[in-house]
Ligand SMILES: Cc1cc2nc3c(=O)[nH]c(=O)nc-3n(C[C@H](O)[C@H](O)[C@H](O)COP(=O)(O)OP(=O)(O)OC[C@H]3O[C@@H](n4cnc5c(N)ncnc54)[C@H](O)[C@@H]3O)c2cc1C
């Protein structure tokens with residue numbers, strides 16, 4: 001967390017890129033200088049008294065020069081306010097926060113598995129993996145064709161719950177047969193999405209003996225380890241809980257109980 | 259803040275012989291052990307740091323969900339998750355004592371003996387300015403009844419700890435009682451040097467889709483700007499009924515809020531929930547107090563304490579009903 005800053009950042013643009021899904025771009029050379037894939041930022045949606053009290057956490061979706069990109073679903077008060085930000089307005093950002101994906105581990109193929117807006121951290125990860133010359137296969141699952149986001153991803157396999165595009169079913173059902181029929185060399189899974197999906201995937205990874213890292217969501221107040229508000233149960237001895245914001249949001253599935 | 263202003267305005271105050279450089283502190287449980295945001299916050303600009311609560315053994319805390327945002331505030335049920343006093347002494351205190359501010363450990367326990375044990379162990383350490391006692395903890399011996407809502411128990415804890423230390427003893431009072439001033443008078447009589455007013459208010463939130471409580475513990479503690487008017491009234495009530503200083507705490511979000519607390523009778527203020535929103539807010543508030551003092555020709559911040567200009571005819575407590 002060495003590069004953490006708190007600053008007012010200028011919004012470059014905020015556009016609806018899929019159903020209720022927004023791409024927010026803002027400038028911060030400090031954040032782009034130190035951010036690693038998997039880290040997040042904690043954003044104040046509005047000034048004091050004009051919106052919700054607490055910051056909202058979002059994965060860093062991509063960095064592009066001095067620009068930080070976030071992908072988010074407008075689902076509640078905070079994200080609706082953010083979705084109305086326009087070019088030239090400012091947002092108060094705290095970040096980059098948390099631990100990153102461990103990309104330097106020993107594997108040949110990176111298997112990215114995302115459910116819905118869980119795709120958010122993966123454009124950034126993909127850029128990093130490409131630099132490391134890893135083979136990448138990306139599996140994304142959405143409710144329907146209207147929600148699909150695939151920019152800056154590699155070798156994309158799509159599943160939709162309603163079958164309106166790609167495989168008809170959930171992303172884990174799409175992913176499992178691929179594992180069986182493809183020669184991947186040594187593989188590592190990187191995943192983000194709803195807890196039920198991560199749970200199914202973590203069991204699959206265990207059965208197939210593949211290393212699996214997930215990005216978790218948790219209700220947060222501070223995002224930096226001050227409030228102890230974001231516990232996730234961990235395996236093994238030692239303390240019972242880890243903090244999603246500080247020890248995560250990236251965890252090996254063998255280290256936590258989903 | 260320029261040096262010339264600093265020189266002119268007296269911001270410091272003294273408690274039991276210890277000088278605090280100003281009247282702005284960070285509240286227990288809202289600033290960790292001071293190291294999480296050390297790169298962002300210049301803690302030397304603060305009167306002191308009230309640490310996360312410490313118990314004898316580490317406490318894992320409650321299962322998720324521990325946090326719920328509510329209108330202008332939040333509910334928490336952290337469950338006093340903490341590293342325990344031994345780890346605190348080994349891993350946190352060496353760093354904390356090097357900081358150019360006062361360190362005030364907050365002690366939480368589930369028995370009278372545990373309060374005493376933790377304090378006695380801390381007594382052997384260097385670099386501690388005072389103690390704050392969190393009495394809003396379940397008393398295991400009494401079937402989980404809260405110490406802090408039992409006036410005689412609160413008094414007993416104070417008296418027992420008083421015998422063990424010559425350092426400043428601050429009791430943090432809960433507002434979840436009928437008359438908080440009774441508790442304040444009791445701890446004053448038992449030798450407390452100051453009180454912190456208030457701890458969180460009991461609150462609750464329900465998910466109407468699942469019909470389940472949003473917090474794993476059903477109810478939790480409400481904090482943030484939503485409770486500021488309640489906290490201010492409690493500070494006013496307590497400050498009028500005891501002679502010992504009051505640390506005002508509850509929803510303070512700006513220098514203006516802090517000034518309200520001083521006027522209501524608080525000697526100093528603690529910034530709590532707002533640290534989660536803006537980690538540097540306490541320093542901004544300390545700056546804001548000095549700007550206010552300069553603009554109003556105030557030479558000693560102490561002159562603001564209790565300087566409320568109220569028509570006493572209307573200030574008979576609880577007479578508005
Ligand atoms: C580390 C991390 C990374 C995230 N990355 C993204 C991302 O890249 N894109 C994205 O769309 N969403 C992401 N989320 C979820 C996002 O933070 C929530 O959607 C957002 O907080 C909702 O705010 P709201 O005011 O619109 O919703 P409301 O429902 O009004 O929020 C009420 C409260 O619940 C909290 N909350 C609601 N949903 C979630 C959730 N899923 N996770 C955590 N807290 C929640 C809010 O922060 C707020 O405190 C991430 C969450 C975490 C913890």
Ligand code: FES
Nearest residue numbers: 223225227228245
């Ligand atoms: S959100 Fe505060 S400790 Fe994790």
